[in-house]
Amino acid sequence: MIAPADIKKTVKLNILRQDTPDTHPYWQQFEVPCTPSSNVTSLLRSISANPVTAEGAQVAPPAYEASCLEEVCGSCTMLINGKVRQACSTLVRKIQSGHPDEPITIEPLTKFPVIRDLVVDRSRMFENLKRIKAWIPIDSSYNLGPGPKITPEEQQTMYPLSRCMTCGSCLEACPQFTRDNNFLGAQIFSIARYYNMHPNGKTEKDARMEVLMGEGGITDCGNAQNCVKVCPKEIPLTESIGIIGRAATVYSIKKFFSK
């Protein structure tokens, strides 16, 4: 393997560390070996194997999450050079081109509580999924038989929506989503659209709309549209926001006149 000229043998990493959820974060610099095919997860793994800072101090290895290593689980989502990305799919060569000497900054997500170092608590997203009943009711006292047909056209719309891996990138980049408020965010609007489209999921549509039109719901979207720009799965999130907005308009009129 021949390394391009601008790739150095080592790379500097500035990592924002935090020992416990309640202590103050602090920066630590590491210098680790780097190959042309290194990604940020492999650098973090190198640090774990030899947790010595650039100054030579032996420290506890930085805690981080990683699971699939192929950008389908979302667990390694973090801020790399200030922007939200998955560590596993971030090639050092790509983010370093032109600036091989500059350290790469690694920070935990800012919109979720830090548990330790780069590990954050993203259960708010799961709680929100439960609030909008992000499931398909299949339980009954008798066999319901095979599920209803979904046309290939519907499948083509639904499949990209189903790719959401609950990584939280859309929420991290959203100026309306903060740790202090209760905004649901693009993830929920898109998943709600997905379940509202499903022939069985449709039965819970009104219950979903009640939640989506409440506090933190669709009206709190400010249309900054960062979500769709940062989504690693290229889900048409702003389209979902428009769809939920339309559904809310229709539902509000329906409710006003007939409920």
Next chain:
Amino acid sequence: MTTAMEGSVGKHPSAPDYSSPPGQLHFWLRRIHSLAGLAFGGFVAFHLTVNATSLSPAVYQQEVNNIHALGPNLGFVEFTFIFLPLLIHVLYGLYITSSGVKWNAVHYNYGGNIRYTLQRVSGLVLLVFLAYHLATLHRWGLGLIYGLTHWSALSSFPWFHMNFAYTSTVDAIKTPYSHNPWFWANILSDGLYFLGVWAAVYHLANGLWTAAIAWGLTITAKAQRRWGNVCVAIGVVVGIIGTIAWLGVTVLGKPGVVPKKNSGTMVLSAPARKVTPGVTPLNLHAYTTGIRARTEKKTLQGA
């Protein structure tokens, strides 16, 4: 498993508290905010169009006469269709801007995010501008400001007067200390008006774009782009009209000139107040009595 989950939706301790107001009050407030913005935006377009006629003082006076033909109903129309929507839009807009948002247009400098941030910044600029604009020009505005600063004693028209539409507008925008357009305070005042016009144009055009998404009219990225082009066109047209209006009453404005032809409908409706002799310019009371009567008399003689 599913039944258990469906039956009791447990809440994780770290999840935020949700307490939706009953009957989707939260939803309706935001949609009313949107409608109020549309109503006030319509007024702004109308207002700028009327003011653009100030290039011809006689036509401008005629337009003002037409508006004031509503007579006593004008106040009702103004309150219901202008001030009430404005008040709702401003109050809820401030709530939106302040309720725990985290602006990040520096880190995520996408076009949409910059527009989002500018929408909020232009709203705050407009708040300052409208406070100044209403206090110094509208008849409901606080004459107090003029009284306290004694500007009233120096100005021929401290604020807008329907019977001297052009002159009073130009005079009230200019500082009474000097009518020289290059006087620093006039540059400041004229500049604030220019900023106000374009902040309003941006806020209106971008508001139309986001309202279409909020109501669910535009959904796909393509449709949003298409409607975005229409919004830009609306903004350019209103912006040009607004700039003409701005030119007419600031840079090209001729202070102290009363239109020669007042088209016959000009009526002096101001009550003939008794002028207290010996009122000094420093007297706050001077504004409400002496100044108005004196200037009206003077301009009538001039015409």
